[in-house]
Amino acid sequence: MSRFTDTFRNIFKIHELRQRILYTLALLFIVRLGSHLTIPGVDAVLLSESMKNSSSDNLFGLYDLFVGGAFSNAAIFALGIMPYISASIILQLMGAVVPYFQKLQQEGEEGRKKITQLTRYGTVLISAMQAWGVTVKLLNTQFQGLSIVPQPVQGIGWVISTIIILTAGTMFMMWMGEQITDKGIGNGISLIIFIGIVARFPHAIFDEIRLISAGQRSIIIEIIIIAFMFFIIAGVVLVTQGTRKIPVQYAKRVVGRKVYGGVTQYIPLRVNTAGVMPIIFAQSIMFIPTTVLSFFPDNEFLQMVAGWFQYQSPIYSTIYALMIIFFTYFYTAIAFNPKDVADNMKKQGGFIPGIRPGKQTSEFIDNILTKITLPGSIFLAIVAILPAFVGAWGVSGNFAQFFGGTSLLIIVGVALDTLQQIESHLLMRHYDGFMKSGKIKGRR
Numbered sequence: 385m386s387r388f389t390d391t392f393r394n395i396f397k398i399h400e401l402r403q404r405i406l407y408t409l410a411l412l413f414i415v416r417l418g419s420h421l422t423i424p425g426v427d428a429v430l431l432s433e434s435m436k437n438s439s440s441d442n443l444f445g446l447y448d449l450f451v452g453g454a455f456s457n458a459a460i461f462a463l464g465i466m467p468y469i470s471a472s473i474i475l476q477l478m479g480a481v482v483p484y485f486q487k488l489q490q491e492g493e494e495g496r497k498k499i500t501q502l503t504r505y506g507t508v509l510i511s512a513m514q515a516w517g518v519t520v521k522l523l524n525t526q527f528q529g530l531s532i533v534p535q536p537v538q539g540i541g542w543v544i545s546t547i548i549i550l551t552a553g554t555m556f557m558m559w560m561g562e563q564i565t566d567k568g569i570g571n572g573i574s575l576i577i578f579i580g581i582v583a584r585f586p587h588a589i590f591d592e593i594r595l596i597s598a599g600q601r602s603i604i605i606e607i608i609i610i611a612f613m614f615f616i617i618a619g620v621v622l623v624t625q626g627t628r629k630i631p632v633q634y635a636k637r638v639v640g641r642k643v644y645g646g647v648t649q650y651i652p653l654r655v656n657t658a659g660v661m662p663i664i665f666a667q668s669i670m671f672i673p674t675t676v677l678s679f680f681p682d683n684e685f686l687q688m689v690a691g692w693f694q695y696q697s698p699i700y701s702t703i704y705a706l707m708i709i710f711f712t713y714f715y716t717a718i719a720f721n722p723k724d725v726a727d728n729m730k731k732q733g734g735f736i737p738g739i740r741p742g743k744q745t746s747e748f749i750d751n752i753l754t755k756i757t758l759p760g761s762i763f764l765a766i767v768a769i770l771p772a773f774v775g776a777w778g779v780s781g782n783f784a785q786f787f788g789g790t791s792l793l794i795i796v797g798v799a800l801d802t803l804q805q806i807e808s809h810l811l812m813r814h815y816d817g818f819m820k821s822g823k824i825k826g827r828r
Contacts, residue, residue: 404567430530
């Protein structure tokens with residue numbers, strides 16, 4: 385315990401690290417504050433009463449979890465950061481198939497700036513579409529015969545102003561995320577999602593205690609189910625943290641009187657190179673159909689289709705799992721390029737025993753990476769859809785979503801990445817970190 389106390393004391397001894405942490409906490413506080421500021425024109429009291437009787441066993445409940453309750457509060461940050469993630473996914477997908485975007489990706493820093501700018505434009509467009517869906521939902525929400533948006537307020541002016549407010553809220557959150565990444569500690573976008581999920585933890589606990597006290601839940605059954613969930617998730621974390629090491633030999637080279645090379649090193653290929661990003665990507669895409677279908681509340685066929693995308697629907701779980709597997713391969717291909725690794729090895733005089741340098745080395749690494757990524761992607765998919773099955777066994781949606789794979793993997797992954805950055809700052813100044821070895825293995 386004293387060692388952790390010393391570590392926190394060391395953190396605040398470093399001026400730059402202290403400033404970064406305080407800056408990050410200040411922006412995250414603004415994120416949480418904006419999650420409780422209700423959109424002008426919405427009856428906040430009536431909204432609160434209606435939310436008490438609403439169910440979280442649906443996709444909107446999961447969306448509300450990611451935005452820290454801002455959606456159910458009809459807050460100015462109700463859309464969260466998901467439109468930005470959706471825009472990023474679209475641009476990355478286009479970079480794999482459209483020559484123009486492929487060229488931008490190869491132009492270095494200038495190309496990256498152009499892609500970032502296009503991503504921001506895409507964020508505005510997606511935010512505006514989702515904001516329209518939110519206004520339609522609010523206009524059609526009633527409680528005890530009373531409308532959440534009073535009749536005198538309803539009108540084209542309120543709709544336009546609400547769309548502008550929600551879109552501006554998402555853009556402001558995107559800007560804060562970028563500022564945290566540049567001037568704070570950790571990845572800003574991931575931390576915004578992280579703080580939103582963590583903020584719902586007390587609500588999940590209190591709701592479950594209330595249901596158990598009322599006799600609507602069996603505490604023994606819930607303990608067994610939660611233990612089962614943690615057992616599966618712990619197994620998945622262990623499996624996805626595994627690596628396959630490829631030996632690389634470097635031939636001896638004599639330059640003058642110095643001898644270079646002649647050693648064997650290893651390339652570690654992780655089972656889960658993509659981390660939690662496939663889950664975040666897939667979840668962002670899964671929000672889009674429900675958002676679009678919410679534009680047509682009076683169309684019976686489209687509402688039937690919307691039922692297929694309910695959180696506990698088998699169709700939803702199947703599509704969600706397949707998308708996670710796809711994005712695991714997609715993000716791995718972006719994060720790790722076998723051709724670049726093979727070229728660098730060839731330039732440095734390295735080779736894999738029994739494999740010719742160049743193209744054959746690239747194909748060999750790619751083949752191994754493809755094989756070890758498959759179990760990692762399947763395990764991620766299983767953990768992501770686990771809360772839907774647990775909810776069907778009687779655990780409340782709010783509690784199941786929080787302790788489900790999606791939320792838990794995001795929390796663990798983001799926390800480890802952030803601690804890794806703090807660890808790096810401490811080690812640069814010869815301070816011990818949080819672990820006795822001075823190292824925390826992140827999931828990056």
